Amino acid sequence: MLNKIDIQKINFIAKKAGDEIMKIYQQDFEVNYKKDNSPLTKADIKSNEIITGSLKDLYPKIPILSEENKEVPYNIRRNWEYFWLIDPLDGTKEFVKKNGEFTANIALIHKDTPVLGVIYAPVLKILYYAQKDKGAFKQEKNRKPQRLSICREANNDTLKIIVSKSHYNQETKEFVDNLKNQYEKIEFINIGSSLKFCLIAEGKADIYPRLAPTMEWDIAAGQAIVEQAGGEVLSFKIKKPLRYNKKNLCNFYFYSKKQTVFII
Numbered sequence: 193m194l195n196k197i198d199i200q201k202i203n204f205i206a207k208k209a210g211d212e213i214m215k216i217y218q219q220d221f222e223v224n225y226k227k228d229n230s231p232l233t234k235a236d237i238k239s240n241e242i243i244t245g246s247l248k249d250l251y252p253k254i255p256i257l258s259e260e261n262k263e264v265p266y267n268i269r270r271n272w273e274y275f276w277l278i279d280p281l282d283g284t285k286e287f288v289k290k291n292g293e294f295t296a297n298i299a300l301i302h303k304d305t306p307v308l309g310v311i312y313a314p315v316l317k318i319l320y321y322a323q324k325d326k327g328a329f330k331q332e333k334n335r336k337p338q339r340l341s342i343c344r345e346a347n348n349d350t351l352k353i354i355v356s357k358s359h360y361n362q363e364t365k366e367f368v369d370n371l372k373n374q375y376e377k378i379e380f381i382n383i384g385s386s387l388k389f390c391l392i393a394e395g396k397a398d399i400y401p402r403l404a405p406t407m408e409w410d411i412a413a414g415q416a417i418v419e420q421a422g423g424e425v426l427s428f429k430i431k432k433p434l435r436y437n438k439k440n441l442c443n444f445y446f447y448s449k450k451q452t453v454f455i456i
Contacts, residue, residue, distance in 0.1 A: 193274050194300070194307055197251070199323050202298055202310050203331075205246040209239040209296045210314030213281060217315070223288055231284045236260055239280035239296055247276050247298075254300075257437075259409045266439045277301050277436065279409040282311075283385025292316060293384030299412035304435040309416025311386050320390045322420035328393055340421040342395040342450045351375040354388045354400040363403035363445070371399070389414025392448050393421035399449040403428060406443045408436050414448070423450050 216235040224232045240260040247256055257264055258278035269275065276298065281287060283294030292315035300308035307324040320340075322328035329337040351371055355364065372378055381397050389411070391397040402411075415425040415434060425434055428445035 193254075194302065194324060197300065197308060197323070199308060199310070199321055199326075201250060202308070203312075203319055203321055205243055206296045206298055206310045206312035207314075207319065208246070209242045209280060210312045212238045212242055213287075213294075213296065214314045217287065217290070231288055232260075233281070233284060233287065235287060236281040236284060240278070243278050243280050243296065243298060244276075247278075251276075257409070259407065263441075269437060270439075272301075272437065273303060275301050275437070277306070277409050277412045279386075279413070282410060283387075286384035291384065293387055295385045295387060297386055297409070297413040299409075299416055301412060301436045304437055305433070306412045306416035306419075306436065309413035309420075311390060311413050311417060313385075313387060313390075318390075320393065320417050322393075322417040324416075324420065326420070328417045328421040330390075330394065340393045340395075340417070342393060342422045349375070350377040350379050351399070352379045352381055352397045354381045354383065354391060354397045356382070356388075356402070356404075359402065359404040361404060364401055367401045367403060367447075386411070386414040389418050389425075389448055392423050392450065393417045395450065399447060401428075401445075401447040403445040403447075406446075408438070408441045408443060411443065411446070412436060418448050423448065 213235045221233050226232055244256050254274050255272055256276045279297040282297045286293040296312045298310040299306045309322050311320040317333045319331040328340040330340055331337040388400045418425055425448045434446055
């Protein structure tokens with residue numbers, strides 16, 4: 193199935209969704225709130241319509257799981273071999289703040305593993321994408337895509353850690369304090385949405401600890417890109433790659449890292 197997927201067509205869908213997101217971003221828009229108190233805008237809904245509709249047209253036999261769609265019961269989706277996992281607007285809080293740090297995310301999952309990921313940042317006009325065994329790439333505007341590879345020696349003096357301002361809890365502090373014992377200098381980077389994974393994939397950051405709850409659609413595309421660039425996205429608990437299509441779609445804590453980063 194994977195070899196039948198044209199990733200350039202998926203890239204086009206993400207960009208098309210991004211164009212619609214930008215039309216709303218440049219206007220005054222209403223912000224509603226879901227039951228979990230997370231924000232929802234017209235941009236989330238419009239992007240979801242474009243992505244899901246386009247994927248259904250291209251690959252009608254592949255089911256879709258999206259943050260903005262009605263939840264699919266586990267007794268149905270547990271039999272899926274492949275499925276699309278979508279976050280049509282990752283970083284809605286950043287979208288509302290109008291700081292540009294939000295993305296449209298599309299991932300393809302094979303059983304429990306992300307094998308394709310596309311992340312498009314419409315304000316920055318930067319596209320990240322990856323496909324299993326074909327590598328990870330970054331494309332800025334309409335320039336030639338650049339292959340991403342982060343398998344190189346780490347800077348032994350400075351460790352660059354991505355942290356979230358809204359999720360810097362006690363568990364994260366303890367994790368960071370442990371790293372401080374191994375490196376002479378720690379540099380913190382703040383950025384919104386799945387762009388955190390993209391910085392890891394580019395080699396611009398060494399590690400991203402997320403010791404707070406996330407949903408599967410939040411991180412699937414990012415995991416695919418990091419892994420195909422040579423990094424890892426591991427469960428904090430068992431130190432193995434995160435798995436998908438769980439009965440409970442909420443993730444336990446994880447961290448994304450370059451393979452050269454040493455962690456106890």
